[in-house]
Amino acid sequence: MVESTQQPTFENVLEAAKFLNGKINRTHMDSSETIGKKFGGLVYYKLENLQKTGSFKIRGALFKVSKLTSEERKAGVIAVSAGNHAQGVALASRISGINCKIVMPKYTTPAKISAVERYGAQVDLFGSDYAEARDHALKLSAEENRTFIEGFNDRWIIAGQGTIGLEIMEDIPDADMVIVPVGGGGLISGIAMAAKEINPNITVIGVQSENYDSVRASVEEGSIVEHVTGETIADGIAIRRPGELTLSMIQKYVDRIITVSDETIALALYHLLEHNKILVEPAGAAGLAAILGEKIEISGKKVVVVLSGGNINLLLLSKIIYKSLEHESRLIRIGFKIPDRPGTLYRIASAISEAGGNIYHAEVDNLDESTPIGFQSITFTVNVRGSKHAAELLEKVKSVGYKFDVLE
Template identity: 40%
Template sequence: MTTTLADVLAAADLLAGVASRTPVESSRALSEIAGVPVLLKCENLQRAGSFKIRGAYVRMARLSDDERAHGVVAASAGNHAQGVALAARLLGIEAVVFMPVDAALPKIAATREYGAHVELVGSSVDEALVHARAYAQRTGAALIHPFDHPDVVAGQGTIALEIVEQVPDVATVIVPVGGGGLAAGIVATLAELRPQVRVVGVQAAKAAAYPASLAAGHPVKAPELRTMADGIAIGLPGEVPFEVLAHAHAEVRTVSEEDLSRALLLVAERAKLLVEPSGAAAVAALMAAPGDFEGPVVAILSGGNIDPQVLLRVVRHGLASAGRFLWLHLRIADSPGALAGLLRDLAATGANVMHVSHVRTQGELAVDEVAIEVQVETKGPDHCAAVQHALRVAGYRLTD
């Protein structure tokens, strides 16, 4: 492998006093779901809000004085940007970071607050990388790649050193995968330190390049990048991490957007931890196939930098996926009191009305009826079914 245990141990020495030793928290809720002990490695509590400071600092600490004088440049959707900006501040290096134009505002603001100059370009990390490479060629700045460098992979691998110390009997480690730097660091470390530990990588199904790449034996571009998990929305695996993961015959599976939102919601509700969608990917895989993993399982929460507006949308999506939001489409008589009667009947079921839409002008409506869309908050799937049954018994016509 391009990264060895010796490389990771050397990276750990560099990170002493820089990266936090993040806690491992047991989760009773996830343990009950999986049927085995489940623990959460809380890199969302790391400095700058994600694991990225580890790899970024190791890479930048090894630059020569001449390289440091020319500054550094990076491309990121946000977490690597903050890691690079913080590392640059600690090392006294000028940093420029290219970020997608739709990057989360809190991530942009935090990157600037750490002292980096931010340029917003393109619609993805891959496009931002093109601009970062061009800037590096133009100015002589060192490109600090988010995942495709041995020093970065070694830095991320220091998480595995901590896991082995904190959970000596760990049997499975589940790790989010974007470009692959984090997973490669974990795999390379455990391959020498605990070869019996199973490592499972997780990608968002709508931004998954690794399954096809590993099957083909070389990096293959993802067919789409349409996921709420912007932190792992990478179009093409890095050569360095791909070599590590391919050599180890790594296992990488995918999760849906519904899986991600349910996982984020559970982590917030039951573990009292705030993570971003990409940070919840490992938990999403566990929840989607709870019987697939031997315990103890350590799920890595890779980051907690989430835009509050995105959090609001994802929580709502998670509530709907968990059966706690219900969208009702009905037709009722266009007469005084009909809508009030519907709301009274809903109240009697214990459902909480969140939003009502009242439409008279749809072409398929009869002259004496109106279309109603009601969003209600429920207590779960069984309550959803009970609400619909009660409305049908009361004579309402539900359409889908």
């Protein structure tokens, strides 16, 4: 194979764009009047959540596979991933007529396994974490003579992702800033290099989870360090360490790396869904989270936020919606201990209804040790219009005459 450890050139990105034309989606931009007005800038979203396989990964994977020699194509490829990279490599291999094996950790969800298998790849479940799965994949690569497809630390992968930078500059040539989610750094390396080749004055900012911020720490340290302090819902950017290639490009082309909390990521994801009708995964919402969390000043600027993917676990999505409604005081939980006799529950439910509340969920727990004999413990989860409406509803409920607690 042509050397993969060298830094890609702008010409490589142009070559990738020409190769990928017609093979992938040329994703469009969407603007956000709500965020623009709130923070005083012009905000655009680059919709890679609408890319084939649901993320940007197909760009780099398809271009990488195109660089295989005829011998390497016959031997097949192998990759390790529990998410978007797996799907990108699987589809790229199917399009290119190449045998593909994907090693996934044993904890990988059935939905993600099925998605990879639908693209025609063979799935090998191995290991309790990513590191064990990667070691196994490298072992199989040597034994079966398969080409190992890196997730981010590869010249052709980075060049493929860099085509997003070209499209951004074509669509918004006077953009002042691009905000990009960062895991291992392949996406931001390609975008930053391409964008700055066209406009050296553009600002490129990377966003990591505050619990998985090895790129930020590595830039600060001047060498690769691993920095993980907890878990994150943004599994798409939960990478323990960047690559040598991506770190060197980030140091050269990226202006700043910042971090955001899971709570802000969840609110950003919810905002995109409610206000723009755009569904992204947590990693894809990291850029907007940086704006909502006021980590980046965008007043008077034209800003492009890269929404890198949309492959979200639906159970996680339901939790995010629930918590976001609570955060906005649009969902309240009211706990009662009421006399266990006919009509009591009806009177409370009627009061909630008359106040304009919608009972989302009701739960009775008569086994709670704190519940007196002859009483019931019941918790209502009620959908309201906001904090003012919540206060009005609680006053109405008080009029029924039973004590209650507003639960956190």
